[in-house]
Amino acid sequence: MRNKRCMLVWGVAILCFIVLMIITPKIPQSEEYHNFADQRQFFGIPNFLNVVSNFPFFVIGVIGLILCYYRNYFRLRAQGELWGWTCFFVGIAAVAFGSSYYHLKPNDARLVWDRLPMTVAFTSIFSIFIIERVDERIGTLSIFPLLLTGVVSVIYWWFFDDLRPYALVQFVPCIAIPLMTILLPSMYTHSLYWLWAAAFYLIAKVEEAADKSIYKWTHHIVSGHTLKHLFAAMVPVFLTLMLAKRVIEIERPSLFQTWRISWTKVKENGETVENYSYTYTSVSVEESQ
Incomplete structure (x- = not known):
C-alpha cells in the first residue's frame, strides 16, 4: 500500500512538472546576475566580502556532520534520518567552497558549482521533512530521487539555459516546508525552529534581490549579497540547534x-x-x- 502511495505521489509530481514545463516560458540565465554591487578587492582576493562571507557554511556544515555521528548526539531514530541529515550538512559545507569559487570570478561556468551543493541541501532537507511528518519509509526512499532531481535541474540549466527546473527545486521546499511545519504534526518537539530557519532564508532572498540598494544604503560598507550569505547561513544554525534540543513528541500536536x-x-x-x-x-x- 505504501509503495503504491509513493508511486502515486511521484507520478503526480512528474505530471505537474511536465504541465508546468509546457505552459510556462523558458527562463534564461541573465548575465546581469553576475554583476554584484560589492566588487572590492582585499588581500589580493577579488570580491572579497562575497567570498569570505561563505565561511560560516563550512563551519556549521562540519559541526553538523560531527554531531550526526558523535555518539548519535542528535538522537536520530532511523537510518533514513541519518542519511538525510548527512546529505544536508555535506551540502551546506560544500556551499562554502562552491560559492567562494564562483564569487572569485562570477560567470555561468562557475555558477554550476555554486548551485550544485545548494540543491543537495534543498532536496535532502525536503526528504527529511517527509520522514518526520509524512512517512518514514517513503521519506527514506525519496532521498536519492530528490537528490538526483536537484542535480539534474542544474545540469538542465547548464545545457539548455533554462532555470525552470532549478527554480522549482529551490522554491517548492521554501513554500511546502513552512506550510507542512504548521499543518502536519511532527514526531519531535521544537518545530518552531523550522519556521525561524524559513524566515531567515526569506530575508536572505530579499537581501539578494536588494544587493545594490543595500550597498548604497550602507554607504558602501556591505552589500545585500554579502548579507544574504550571512542570513542564509543562519538556516543550518537554527536546524542544528533544533536537532540538539528536540525530543520525541508523545502527544504529537x-x-x-x-x-x-x-x-x-x-x-x-x-x-x-x-x-x-x-x-x-x-x-x-x-x-x-
Whole structure:
C-alpha cells in the first residue's frame, strides 16, 4: 500500500512538472546576475566580502556532520534520518567552497558549482521533512530521487539555459516546508525552529534581490549579497540547534493545533480548554516497571 502511495505521489509530481514545463516560458540565465554591487578587492582576493562571507557554511556544515555521528548526539531514530541529515550538512559545507569559487570570478561556468551543493541541501532537507511528518519509509526512499532531481535541474540549466527546473527545486521546499511545519504534526518537539530557519532564508532572498540598494544604503560598507550569505547561513544554525534540543513528541500536536488552543485559551480569559485532544501512535512509550 505504501509503495503504491509513493508511486502515486511521484507520478503526480512528474505530471505537474511536465504541465508546468509546457505552459510556462523558458527562463534564461541573465548575465546581469553576475554583476554584484560589492566588487572590492582585499588581500589580493577579488570580491572579497562575497567570498569570505561563505565561511560560516563550512563551519556549521562540519559541526553538523560531527554531531550526526558523535555518539548519535542528535538522537536520530532511523537510518533514513541519518542519511538525510548527512546529505544536508555535506551540502551546506560544500556551499562554502562552491560559492567562494564562483564569487572569485562570477560567470555561468562557475555558477554550476555554486548551485550544485545548494540543491543537495534543498532536496535532502525536503526528504527529511517527509520522514518526520509524512512517512518514514517513503521519506527514506525519496532521498536519492530528490537528490538526483536537484542535480539534474542544474545540469538542465547548464545545457539548455533554462532555470525552470532549478527554480522549482529551490522554491517548492521554501513554500511546502513552512506550510507542512504548521499543518502536519511532527514526531519531535521544537518545530518552531523550522519556521525561524524559513524566515531567515526569506530575508536572505530579499537581501539578494536588494544587493545594490543595500550597498548604497550602507554607504558602501556591505552589500545585500554579502548579507544574504550571512542570513542564509543562519538556516543550518537554527536546524542544528533544533536537532540538539528536540525530543520525541508523545502527544504529537501540529503547530496549528497548538496555536488554536492557545488562542482559544486567550479568548476564554485563560480558562482551560478541553475540546481538543491529540493521539500519537507512531512512537511506542515504555511504561516504567
